[in-house]
Amino acid sequence: MARKVLIYTNHFYPENFKVNEVASWLAGEGREVLVITGIPNYPSGNFHEGYGLFKNNKAKYGKVDVIRLPLVSRGSGSKIRLIVNYLTYFISTLIYTIFLSFFKKKFDTIIVHHTSPILIAIPPIIYRFFKRPNMILWDLDMWPDTLKAMGIIKSAKALDLVEIVVRWIYNKYDHILVGSKSFIIKANERTIPDKIQYFPNWAENAFQDQNILVPTHKYSFPSGFNIMYAGNIGEAQDFTNVFRAILKLKEEDINWLFVGDGRSKKWFQTKIEDSGLDSKVFFYGSHDVKYMPYFFDKASALFFSLKDEKIFSMTVPAKLQAYMASGKPIVGMISGEGAEIINNAKCGYAVKNGDFKSLANTILNLSRLDKDHRDIMGQNAKSFYEANFSSTVRKNEILRLVK
Structure with a gap:
């Protein structure tokens, strides 16, 4: 008989998160x-x-059954709206879990994909x-550290x-998966160290x-040197300092390409x-991950950034x-573990969180x-990715944990 797995997640297809692949x-x-x-x-x-609320609430994603529970959308991302979004989804999952506990057959394993909130x-x-299932918490957002860093x-x-x-x-779960080595120290303080497993991210097959x-x-797409950012355009990504870097390079022959969406996008576009x-500066909207290699192919280099907070250096x-995995040079305005990976791989340059002047100078030098x-x-x-972050390794790890 096939083993039954129940996955809780805030985000699933068509939203682009690794839990889709798992x-x-x-x-x-x-x-x-x-x-x-x-x-x-x-x-x-x-x-x-x-x-x-009443559309497409039950679906199939390949062989995966999906139940979508009601919630209030994030809207413009104000603190009040986010709290309402979090609470409505929490109430929905709470009610549905009680229903599952009494009226459905036992699931052998539960996986919780925690982005935010906890x-x-x-x-x-x-x-x-x-039901006493095998319990796995995949913790991708270290609370309350993130709450403190974001001023929430x-x-x-x-x-x-x-x-x-x-x-x-933490103590109610059998396994805790963390995405960075820096998080292991923090996680070990919360529960039995034997529960903690390093489970870094990987690239989707489209990139590999x-x-x-x-x-x-x-x-x-513009001709010349194109520096591209792909992903969420939000507060944590420090677009205030990204804007300052763009402004510093306004006289240079450098194009900035942004593929993605987020709560800070409208503000950022207005500033531009x-x-x-x-x-x-060019904006290309948000796209299904299968199309992202098309956009990456137009980039001379790729960059990313995070705010100057301790939690983000981890x-x-x-x-x-x-x-x-895309085989492009990388610039990161990030300290800590992310910077170490870039430096160890010799695949680009890392500058400190918030150091927009160094970001601008580094991108200018890279363009030359x-x-x-x-x-x-x-x-x-690409070589460093294949040696350290292969999706095959992650797949085998998760299959071993799912009993």
């Missing part, structure tokens, strides 16, 4: 997989086309009380309370295979327009592995290198 891996290996998720509204904040890890503990909670007592809750959650699919819409940088953004030199960096990136 679910497909498990189903492809003969597991019966049910995904509990919300109505897709990330990163724009609005429900994706074709989805709503509330998603609580309802499965109720199910655990009744400033009270020391409130942060301590969240830390107590997170420690309680370099399978370039052309979107139906025709896009035009008001500063007369329209001829240097973070390795998922886009870094996708960048590396000959193409052969940049191609060597790109090859180094």
Whole structure:
């Protein structure tokens, strides 16, 4: 009989998250997989086309069954709207979990894909009380550290309370997966170290295979040196300092390409327009991951950034592995583990979080290198990725954990 797996996640297809691939891996290996998720509204904040409170709530994603529970969308991303978004989804998962606990057959393994908030890890503990499944928490957002870094909670007592809750959650799970080596130290303080496993990100097959699919819409790209950012355009990505770097290079022959969406995009676009940088900065919207190699192919180099906060120096953004697999030189405005990976791979340059002047100077210097030199960096990136972040290794690890 096939083993039954229940996955809790805030985000699932058509939203681009690694949990999509994990679910497909498990189903492809003969597991019966049910995904509990919300109505897709990330990163724009609005429900994706074709989805709503009463539309497309039950679906199939390949061999994976998907249940979409009601929630209030993130909207413009104000603190109040985010709290409502979090709470409505938490209430939905809580009610549905109680239903599963009493009226459905037992799931052998539960996987919780925690991006944010940590509330998603609580309802499965109720199910655990009744059914005793194997419990896996895939922790990608280290609370309460992120809350403190983003200024969402400033009270020391409130942060301590969240830390107590997170420690309680950790001790209710059998396995804790963390995406960076820096997180292991923090996780070890919360529970038995034997539970903690390093589980870094990988690139989707589209990047690994370099399978370039052309979107139906025709896009035009500028000629010259194109530095590209792909992913969420949000507060954590420090677009205030990205804008300052662009402004510093406004007289240089450098084009900035942005592929993605997010709560800070409208603000960022307005800043670009008001500063007369329209001829240097180009926006291409958000796209299915299968089309991303097409956009990456137009880039001379790829960059990413995170805010100058301790928690972000411990973070390795998922886009870094996708960048590396694409075989392009990389610039990161990031300290800590992400910078170490770039430096060890010899695939580009890393400057400190928030150091927009160094970011600008580094990109300018990279633009002046000959193409052969940049191609060597790109090859180094791909080689390092294949040696350290292969999806095959991650797949085998998750299959061993899912009983």
